Amino acid sequence: MITEINDIFTEINDLWMRKISVARVFSHLLPLTSYLFISLLLLSSCGLRKQTATNDNAVSAQPVGPAFCADSAYAFCEAQCDFGPRTMNSQAHDDCGAWIMEKFKSYGMSVTPQQTLLKGYDGTMLRATNIIASYRPELTDRILICAHWDSRPWADNDPDEANHRKPVLAANDGASGVAVMLELARLLREYGGAGARGHENTSAADTSRATSASDSILAPPHLRTPAPPLTLGVDFICFDAEDWGTPQWDDTPSDGDTWALGAQYWAANPHVDGYTARYGILLDMVGGQGAQFYQEQQSLQYARSIVDKVWRASQVVGFGSFFPSREGVGITDDHLPVNRVAKIPCIDIIPYYPDCPQSSFGPTWHTVNDDMAHIDRNTLQAVGQTLIQVLWSE
Numbered sequence: 001m002i003t004e005i006n007d008i009f010t011e012i013n014d015l016w017m018r019k020i021s022v023a024r025v026f027s028h029l030l031p032l033t034s035y036l037f038i039s040l041l042l043l044s045s046c047g048l049r050k051q052t053a054t055n056d057n058a059v060s061a062q063p064v065g066p067a068f069c070a071d072s073a074y075a076f077c078e079a080q081c082d083f084g085p086r087t088m089n090s091q092a093h094d095d096c097g098a099w100i101m102e103k104f105k106s107y108g109m110s111v112t113p114q115q116t117l118l119k120g121y122d123g124t125m126l127r128a129t130n131i132i133a134s135y136r137p138e139l140t141d142r143i144l145i146c147a148h149w150d151s152r153p154w155a156d157n158d159p160d161e162a163n164h165r166k167p168v169l170a171a172n173d174g175a176s177g178v179a180v181m182l183e184l185a186r187l188l189r190e191y192g193g194a195g196a197r198g199h200e201n202t203s204a205a206d207t208s209r210a211t212s213a214s215d216s217i218l219a220p221p222h223l224r225t226p227a228p229p230l231t232l233g234v235d236f237i238c239f240d241a242e243d244w245g246t247p248q249w250d251d252t253p254s255d256g257d258t259w260a261l262g263a264q265y266w267a268a269n270p271h272v273d274g275y276t277a278r279y280g281i282l283l284d285m286v287g288g289q290g291a292q293f294y295q296e297q298q299s300l301q302y303a304r305s306i307v308d309k310v311w312r313a314s315q316v317v318g319f320g321s322f323f324p325s326r327e328g329v330g331i332t333d334d335h336l337p338v339n340r341v342a343k344i345p346c347i348d349i350i351p352y353y354p355d356c357p358q359s360s361f362g363p364t365w366h367t368v369n370d371d372m373a374h375i376d377r378n379t380l381q382a383v384g385q386t387l388i389q390v391l392w393s394e
């Protein structure tokens, strides 16, 4: 993904800019003003809207659902990296794709590989596979959770120029999002309720690889509560060919369209005719050390109520410090075609490091250091438990 500066948004109209301004004013006022005052203001000025937003944003005030297992997610992340960089058209890519599909199938998901040829910025034809794994595909009421699974072929943001044409292992920028989705699938199978497929294949092997780790996990112990059955379907989409965007060392003029190729294809050609979902949540780089997930601008533009819902859920499960209620930058990422073409409101959970000189995406972004040594179980836990809270509150 690449950063878009506010000034180059061509699709933000004047009306939207006014909304941003109002939101900024409110966010600055909030710490100085009582909640009562704000509530009265909202109720008197836009009562109907408030009511709608409340319904959209319903999140249980108490932790609900199973405990997300960060060790398991960490092991899923590591297993992908063990294939090597999953760059387009490579054997490691194809082997890892087969592994991802098998894992989702083992958790009872209905798996659809969507294969196609996509043209990269440099004319390279990319053998791409979007992997769609569906929990209870028979239900029409659905939530979409997505991440990209390919690795960037060039570490073009590495501090050492000698690495600029080497591939990225993509532990964070790729594997982490898929890892969180796989752990969610495992938990849906076990705790989803009516849709659970039994426990005959459930294995502790998923966590055995990483349980010896000494890292302290921040999971609040009270989260291991009986989970109410879910009454909605969930689609996990692993988008391919996200990270073949024009490298910094290439002079080819380009726009954001060279990124998110798999998501662009899926949005125009969904795996099910007329596919829709209540909303979507994109996970990108959700395992990095020191990550904080500011509210990404495009998410606020297209799906503000979902941002509010997810950020509130993070507070309920005790991980609010990972999700500051502050606006970040706008990102070109897989959520854009989901919003603009598939017309499904979709947010992006993506870190923002305002003080990192290497990149606002963090020190390992598009470098050869994006490896397991820089993955933090606590970040995986914060994101995973927040998503559990969102799903089990619906």
Ligand SMILES: [Zn+2]
Binding pocket: 001, 152, 173, 243, 366
């Ligand atoms: Zn990337």
